[in-house]
Amino acid sequence: MPNYFQSFIEDVDKRNPNQPEFLQAVREIADDIVPYVEKYAPEFIDLKLLERMVEPERTVSFRVVWQDDQNNIQVNRGYRVQMNSSLGPYKGGLRFSPTVNLSILKFLAFEQTFKNSLTGLPLGAGKGGADFDPKGKSDNEIMRFCQSFMTELYRHIGSETDVPAGDIGVGEREIGYLFGQYKRIQNNFTGVLTGKGPTWGGSFIRPEATGFGLLYFVERMLYETEDSLKGKTVSISGAGNVAYYAAIKAISLGAKVITVSNSNGTIYDESGFTVEKLDFVNSLKRNLQEYTTRYAGATYHAGKKPWQFKCDIALPCATQNELDEDDAKQLIKNGCICIAEGANMPSTETAVKEILKSKILYAPGKAANAGGVAVSGLEMSQNRIGQQWSTEEVDCKLKKIMHDIHDTCLHYGKDKNGRINYMKGANIGGFVKVATAMRAQGLV
Numbered sequence: 386m387p388n389y390f391q392s393f394i395e396d397v398d399k400r401n402p403n404q405p406e407f408l409q410a411v412r413e414i415a416d417d418i419v420p421y422v423e424k425y426a427p428e429f430i431d432l433k434l435l436e437r438m439v440e441p442e443r444t445v446s447f448r449v450v451w452q453d454d455q456n457n458i459q460v461n462r463g464y465r466v467q468m469n470s471s472l473g474p475y476k477g478g479l480r481f482s483p484t485v486n487l488s489i490l491k492f493l494a495f496e497q498t499f500k501n502s503l504t505g506l507p508l509g510a511g512k513g514g515a516d517f518d519p520k521g522k523s524d525n526e527i528m529r530f531c532q533s534f535m536t537e538l539y540r541h542i543g544s545e546t547d548v549p550a551g552d553i554g555v556g557e558r559e560i561g562y563l564f565g566q567y568k569r570i571q572n573n574f575t576g577v578l579t580g581k582g583p584t585w586g587g588s589f590i591r592p593e594a595t596g597f598g599l600l601y602f603v604e605r606m607l608y609e610t611e612d613s614l615k616g617k618t619v620s621i622s623g624a625g626n627v628a629y630y631a632a633i634k635a636i637s638l639g640a641k642v643i644t645v646s647n648s649n650g651t652i653y654d655e656s657g658f659t660v661e662k663l664d665f666v667n668s669l670k671r672n673l674q675e676y677t678t679r680y681a682g683a684t685y686h687a688g689k690k691p692w693q694f695k696c697d698i699a700l701p702c703a704t705q706n707e708l709d710e711d712d713a714k715q716l717i718k719n720g721c722i723c724i725a726e727g728a729n730m731p732s733t734e735t736a737v738k739e740i741l742k743s744k745i746l747y748a749p750g751k752a753a754n755a756g757g758v759a760v761s762g763l764e765m766s767q768n769r770i771g772q773q774w775s776t777e778e779v780d781c782k783l784k785k786i787m788h789d790i791h792d793t794c795l796h797y798g799k800d801k802n803g804r805i806n807y808m809k810g811a812n813i814g815g816f817v818k819v820a821t822a823m824r825a826q827g828l829v
């Protein structure tokens with residue numbers, strides 16, 4: 386008899402050719418789920434629940450035509466992957482980047498299924514975006530692109546159907562243009578997107594939520610080992626939404642943040658970033674090297690990632706597969722005690738294997754970066770009841786959700802020797818709820 390893991394993976398491989406990121410995400414889940422269902426829930430195998438979960442409920446791909454500032458006509462491709470609606474409306478961000486393709490969006494939507502389940506909120510899973518490059522575009526070009534994108538997307542989404550939000554390349558400005566176009570077409574002011582501005586239906590703390598949530602999770606992991614963030618050295622990759630707010634929260638919890646980066650290189654500031662320095666980084670857009678002209682003690686490392694620098698805690702907050710096996714080995718050699726992922730699947734498969742072999746505390750993105758979608762879920766609740774909760778209320782709920790996710794990981798991920806495998810805990814904890822709901826809902 387062929388072993389179930391092998392035949393399952395071979396089948397997914399055959400059905401999804403040329404989708405390496407999606408297959409990577411599936412293997413990462415199956416490594417933990419298959420042994421679990423074989424032992425505790427063999428009926429899930431007969432019901433083909435895993436086979437169903439890897440097949441999106443619906444995928445739409447569409448043409449996005451717009452005109453640039455020189456009146457040239459531009460054509461891009463838009464997508465929405467509606468992965469799983471067993472727990473609630475499809476929910477997940479939109480990514481605008483020339484690297485966007487179906488493999489990347491399917492891996493993100495698949496991860497989102499487990500992440501959203503872990504939040505404990507009634508959220509299904511989806512992801513979307515376009516191969517549009519926002520870099521160097523004017524504000525008007527961004528607006529025209531968003532309007533054209535929504536002119537097709539609007540027929541596939543709705544406040545109780547599918548609620549997109551931001552991701553790489555999509556922030557409050559883009560959400561504003563997308564929301565405006567949806568409202569214009571549908572004549573309906575409704576919570577169809579999250580990440581809206583706080584004066585027009587958005588939740589306080591949504592911009593901060595992913596980075597803050599990441600640090601609440603790290604705080605809780607360290608607490609388990611009777612440790613804390615105070616005095617720790619933290620290395621962060623990325624310089625966008627997640628990286629910025631992760632750095633701000635790490636600093637406020639007493640840590641020293643020594644790096645930020647983008648795809649061109651890394652800034653190393655041994656004396657530690659302050660809020661003022663981080664705001665300066667933000668103002669630089671892509672040219673991070675300029676930082677060293679204002680802060681002479683800092684160094685810029687073109688083409689280099691942050692992981693070569695000695696740190697206690699590493700927070701990859703940029704993009705998928707940005708931390709490879711050599712980076713993992715370097716972090717381990719340098720005495721790093723914790724790696725927690727702000728980005729989605731930032732560690733390669735071989736890096737994850739290295740990390741899991743070591744004693745490092747390791748939090749996968751599907752658990753550690755769930756704060757963003759969690760506050761999006763809270764934004765949906767506020768939109769439904771027509772109220773706005775205070776910053777303190779939302780922050781308090783966010784912290785509780787992150788602590789609960791931690792405890793779910795602990796429940797499903799504690800090994801016999803007492804060690805917590807957060808990857809296993811997140812995979813199984815996320816899976817059980819979705820699988821149980823799918824079984825209850827019949828052959829869907």
Ligand SMILES: NC(=O)C1=CN([C@@H]2O[C@H](COP(=O)(O)OP(=O)(O)OC[C@H]3O[C@@H](n4cnc5c(N)ncnc54)[C@H](O)[C@@H]3O)[C@@H](O)[C@H]2O)C=CC1
Binds near residue numbers: 551553627646705
């Ligand atoms: N925004 C959110 O609420 C959430 C975002 N995430 C994930 O966090 C990650 C970052 O997203 P955001 O901060 O929202 O995007 P963003 O667009 O605000 O920032 C992305 C940052 O990553 C940098 N970057 C991109 N490719 C890179 C590379 N190859 N090497 C180094 N740096 C690179 C960019 O220069 C930019 O600084 C993504 O993986 C995203 O899927 C996860 C959960 C929620």
Ligand SMILES: O=C(O)CCC(=O)C(=O)O
Binds near residue numbers: 478497549759
């Ligand atoms: O807030 C949301 O709905 C999306 C967040 C997201 O895209 C993610 O968790 O990766």
